[in-house]
Amino acid sequence: MIQEIxxxxxxxLEDELLEEINQVxxxxxxxxxxxxxxxxxxxxxxxxxxxxAIKILREDNDGDELLLYFLEQGDTCAMTLSCCLVNQKSxxxxxxETDAKLIMIPIDKMEKWTAKYKSWRNFVFESxxxxxxEAIETIDSIAFLNMDxxxxxxxxxxxxxxxxxxxxxxxxxxxxDLHTSRVVISRLLKKxxxxxxxxxxxxxxxxxxx
Amino acid sequence: MIQEIxxxxxxxLEDELLEEINQVxxxxxxxxxxxxxxxxxxxxxxxxxxxxAIKILREDNDGDELLLYFLEQGDTCAMTLSCCLVNQKSxxxxxxETDAKLIMIPIDKMEKWTAKYKSWRNFVFESxxxxxxEAIETIDSIAFLNMDxxxxxxxxxxxxxxxxxxxxxxxxxxxxDLHTSRVVISRLLKKxxxxxxxxxxxxxxxxxxx
DNA sequence: AGCCGTATGTAACAAATGTTACTGCATCAC
DNA sequence: GTGATGCAGTAACATTTGTTACATACGGCT
Numbered sequence: 001m002i003q004e005i006x007x008x009x010x011x012x013l014e015d016e017l018l019e020e021i022n023q024v025x026x027x028x029x030x031x032x033x034x035x036x037x038x039x040x041x042x043x044x045x046x047x048x049x050x051x052x053a054i055k056i057l058r059e060d061n062d063g064d065e066l067l068l069y070f071l072e073q074g075d076t077c078a079m080t081l082s083c084c085l086v087n088q089k090s091x092x093x094x095x096x097e098t099d100a101k102l103i104m105i106p107i108d109k110m111e112k113w114t115a116k117y118k119s120w121r122n123f124v125f126e127s128x129x130x131x132x133x134e135a136i137e138t139i140d141s142i143a144f145l146n147m148d149x150x151x152x153x154x155x156x157x158x159x160x161x162x163x164x165x166x167x168x169x170x171x172x173x174x175x176x177d178l179h180t181s182r183v184v185i186s187r188l189l190k191k192x193x194x195x196x197x198x199x200x201x202x203x204x205x206x207x208x209x210x
Numbered sequence: 211m212i213q214e215i216x217x218x219x220x221x222x223l224e225d226e227l228l229e230e231i232n233q234v235x236x237x238x239x240x241x242x243x244x245x246x247x248x249x250x251x252x253x254x255x256x257x258x259x260x261x262x263a264i265k266i267l268r269e270d271n272d273g274d275e276l277l278l279y280f281l282e283q284g285d286t287c288a289m290t291l292s293c294c295l296v297n298q299k300s301x302x303x304x305x306x307e308t309d310a311k312l313i314m315i316p317i318d319k320m321e322k323w324t325a326k327y328k329s330w331r332n333f334v335f336e337s338x339x340x341x342x343x344e345a346i347e348t349i350d351s352i353a354f355l356n357m358d359x360x361x362x363x364x365x366x367x368x369x370x371x372x373x374x375x376x377x378x379x380x381x382x383x384x385x386x387d388l389h390t391s392r393v394v395i396s397r398l399l400k401k402x403x404x405x406x407x408x409x410x411x412x413x414x415x416x417x418x419x420x
Numbered sequence: 421a422g423c424c425g426t427a428t429g430t431a432a433c434a435a436a437t438g439t440t441a442c443t444g445c446a447t448c449a450c
Numbered sequence: 451g452t453g454a455t456g457c458a459g460t461a462a463c464a465t466t467t468g469t470t471a472c473a474t475a476c477g478g479c480t
Contacts, residue, residue: 058346058349060350060354064354066349066354068349078338078342082335082338082342091346111328111331114324114331114335115325115331118325121325121331125292128288128292128338128342129292131342132288132292132338132342133301135345135346135349136268136278136301136302136345139268139278139345139348139349139352140268142352143268143276143352144270144276144389146436147436148436170457171457172457172458180437180438181439182457183439183440184436184438184439186457186458186459187437187459187460189458190458190459190460200458202445202446202457203457356466356467357467380426380427380428390467390468391467393428393429393430393468393469394466394467394469396428396430397429397430397467399428400428400429410428412426412428412475412477413426413427
């Protein structure tokens with residue numbers, strides 16, 4: 001495990017801390033689609049992402065969903081962090097977007113490490129900052145963009161985190177992420193296809209030029 | 211100043227830290243409408259709010275605005291925190307919602323205090339947590355609610371932070387905060403008036419029952 | 421009172437998004 | 451092959467929100 005930690009977090013965290021992570025962390029490998037966090041559940045450990053991507057969703061009382069953002073290699077989950085610290089229920093849902101490798105850190109280390117390691121404090125603050133920015137960018141999208149631009153942005157993000165220009169999703173799945181209906185997504189995708197930006201197949205979308 | 215600090219933060223922060231705040235902080239009193247942070251500007255100090263309320267807005271490239279949330283007594287600005295730490299431009303705009311009293315802390319204290327004081331770390335983490343939750347609640351509103359419910363929520367928040375059931379705003383100002391048009395707000399307010407929930411006057415709205 | 425600037429009311433229309441319903445097509449199990 | 455199932459295409463329509471245009475009302479000022 002130690003080598004993977006070093007590769008991903010070596011430039012961020014000091015050696016002594018990497019060693020501690022190696023000792024107390026648990027390596028975890030999850031398949032695409034695995035539900036890492038259920039909305040409303042309590043969280044007992046926080047993930048450091050080694051590879052793959054995690055998508056973070058907001059879920060309302062009626063079970064409606066909305067994609068907030070993706071986490072990638074080198075990221076951690078700010079919501080988990082803060083839930084650990086204030087011991088609250090999770091407000092979000094986390095699903096493995098791709099097969100992913102994680103290291104799970106028991107939450108009781110959090111307070112110790114923030115006191116002891118400057119690099120850990122910086123890492124945690126930076127994580128919060130990034131998530132806050134991403135949340136605000138999500139607000140931007142919903143508030144300021146029309147659905148066609150939101151869809152474009154979604155496709156862009158998707159090919160980035162999956163590192164693949166083919167998106168293996170049904171229109172319905174995309175509709176859930178953007179909190180709209182399947183018909184709307186089909187309509188807009190068709191428009192994009194006519195504009196030569198994507199090619200539509202069954203269960204997948206090839207992004208040609210965005 | 212020391213007394214006001216103690217009254218507002220005494221239960222949160224340890225005495226030694228309160229004393230430091232007293233020494234390095236600058237007391238600042240701003241009138242309603244004062245622009246504390248311009249979008250795109252760099253931030254040199256962080257505010258602790260003693261009294262009053264601050265509204266935090268997102269502003270896009272075209273100058274369109276959207277209310278993110280209000281800060282109140284005992285709060286601090288998480289965006290300022292994180293901008294200080296990563297030395298980035300502000301992504302937001304802050305306006306005094308009411309007359310307000312603040313203590314401004316030079317940013318170079320941040321790193322020292324997070325290392326030195328456990329209570330400060332907790333305060334900072336809690337602030338981040340609250341802001342992230344509020345940002346996500348804003349996302350909820352925009353994504354899951356129709357404009358009439360968003361308006362209701364807005365009026366509720368407004369009477370809470372102002373501690374006054376009369377809202378002294380024009381329809382146009384409300385429209386800016388919710389990123390819609392004046393006509394839409396007038397229309398919906400009229401509907402609320404017919405439902406007996408508000409009473410409309412020139413330049414102000416009495417909230418009767420929400 | 422008469423005037424002016426601003427705020428509000430309202431109608432009519434436009435655009436974006438959501439909904440329902442139905443079609444055809446591919447795939448899979450049998 | 452047949453039937454079942456799930457996905458995508460599309461039309462027709464409903465609803466929500468945004469836009470334009472104009473009328474009216476209010477408050478302060480002279």
